[in-house]
Amino acid sequence: MLQQFVGLVSPKMKNLKHLYGLIHKTGPVDKNTLMKLTSYRSATCARLIEELLQAELIYESGLGKSSGGRKPSMYTINPAISYVVGVDISSTYTTVLLLDLNLNIVDSATLEMTWQITAEYTLQFIIENIEQMLTEHDVQHNQLLGIGVGAIGPLDREKGIILTPKTYISDGWENVNIVRPLKQHFNTLVLLDNGANLAALGEYQNDYMKEVNNLIFTIPGIGIRCGIISNGEIVRGKIDVEGSFGHIPVDIHGRQCWCGSFGCLVAYSSIPSVRKEIIDRIKRGNKSIIQQMVDKLDDVQFNHILNALEKNDALCEDVIREAAFYYGIALATLTHLLYPDVVVIGGTLGTNQLFYEVASETALQRVRNFSDYPVQFVQPSLKYDTVAIGAGSMIFNYFVE
The missing domain is CATH 3.30.420.40 (ATPase, nucleotide binding domain)
Incomplete structure (x- = not known):
């Protein structure tokens, strides 16, 4: 039946589709709650539920709490039908x-x-x-x-x-x-x-759909990307510019970016920029455990940097802190513009605990003036x-x- 939900459908099929979508989002859920969410009459709602049960799209998952009478049946979608x-x-x-x-x-x-x-x-x-x-x-x-x-x-x-x-x-x-x-x-x-x-x-759909409507997912990695959920839907521009967040200016007199501008976030808080800064500092005479891991500095990879961080290498920690600080500044800018409920710091860099802690604390410090705006900065629950x-x-x- 799910395939029948697509395209020009009858009013009845639209109602079935609407009810199924609500059961997916709010389930396990009882009939009375579905009636409140849809304004369907009791008989209509019961008939639609029965059709979804017959099609095996949903099933009774147990009994809910009683509000004085019999305990109501709870409904949830059948996850294994497709x-x-x-x-x-x-x-x-x-x-x-x-x-x-x-x-x-x-x-x-x-x-x-x-x-x-x-x-x-x-x-x-x-x-x-x-x-x-x-x-x-x-x-x-x-x-x-x-x-x-x-x-x-x-x-x-x-x-x-x-x-x-x-x-x-x-x-x-x-x-x-x-x-x-x-x-x-x-x-x-x-x-x-x-x-x-x-x-x-x-x-959003795995962790926050029942709680909030607005979420931003940022990905600091080889590049810096950003996805936005507003009112429960993906925000898409006229053209595909997922990497535009990486070109927010964080220091207009700073490093030159590959795009030609100066001070872009990606020139400070991406994996290539972190790697370049570590190599440049070592060439200037700073010491790092990384020198013992490779024969030539050009052979340095991000896994070497992660290994050095695990061994509390002071140089790598300093570079990561600096990258995370600039990332936090950009997150604060994004937050002031879009007012999300949740900002996720994901990606290869975002899963590093030091980077996450510095970036989130920097961003929080810059939005704390708005005490009635309880934005959360979190790491992804789904990881990779x-x-x-x-x-x-x-x-x-x-x-x-």
Whole structure:
């Protein structure tokens, strides 16, 4: 029945779709609560619930609290009647997830994105692993609602094309149509969006949907990206500019950015800028454990920096603190502009505890003048699967919103 929710549908089907969406968002939920949320009459609501039960889209999950009479039946969606696939193609890893309709991970596969991993190889990895997951978990192709893909922009979402990304390590990622071959192979819905948007959507629907309406997900990594949820929906610009947050100026007389401007956030708080600053300081005579880890400074990678941080290397800690300070300034600017309820600091840098603590405290200090505005700065609850879960959520939402 979920496929019947899409397109021009009858008033009755619209009511079923609306009720199903509410049960997904608020469940377990009783009939009286659904009546209040929808203004449906008791008989109408009962009939719609019965149809959803007959279609096995929902089930009775137990009894609720009594308000004086019999305990009411509670309803929740059936997560195993259909499945979605979420894919995250980032600059470091490609992740493929098979998800049930509660966005619980049923199976997963991960591919490290080295210089040898081309777009063609990545696509084949995605197809082979989806097929393997469906077979292993006895999921029929007609039970697959669709495949959501998150990728680094710029993108042409309508045509399903990855245009000219700058942060993939290997060649051959320009003008890659990632949607068409997946659609042809699986004969199912395939949607593409940028990873920052889907990270925000995944975190919002997994952890905050019942509590808040506005969330920002920021991703400091090789680049700096940002996804925005406003009133429960992804905010998209006319063009795909997920990386624009990285070009907020934090010091107009500071370092020159690759874009040509001076003082952009990405010149201070990205992995390449952190790496460059550490190498420059060592060349100027500062000491670091990193010198014992590599033969040449040009061989320094981010994992060396993380190892040095674990050993309390003073130089690396100082550079991370500085990067996080500038990131906190940018977060405060973003917060003053958009008034989110929650700001998530994710990405490779955001998962480092020192970076997170300094960035969040810096941002909080700059918004504390507005004491009646209780914004939260948090780390992602989903860690490394956020984008792929958001991609699966995008598919589910296509059928119920």
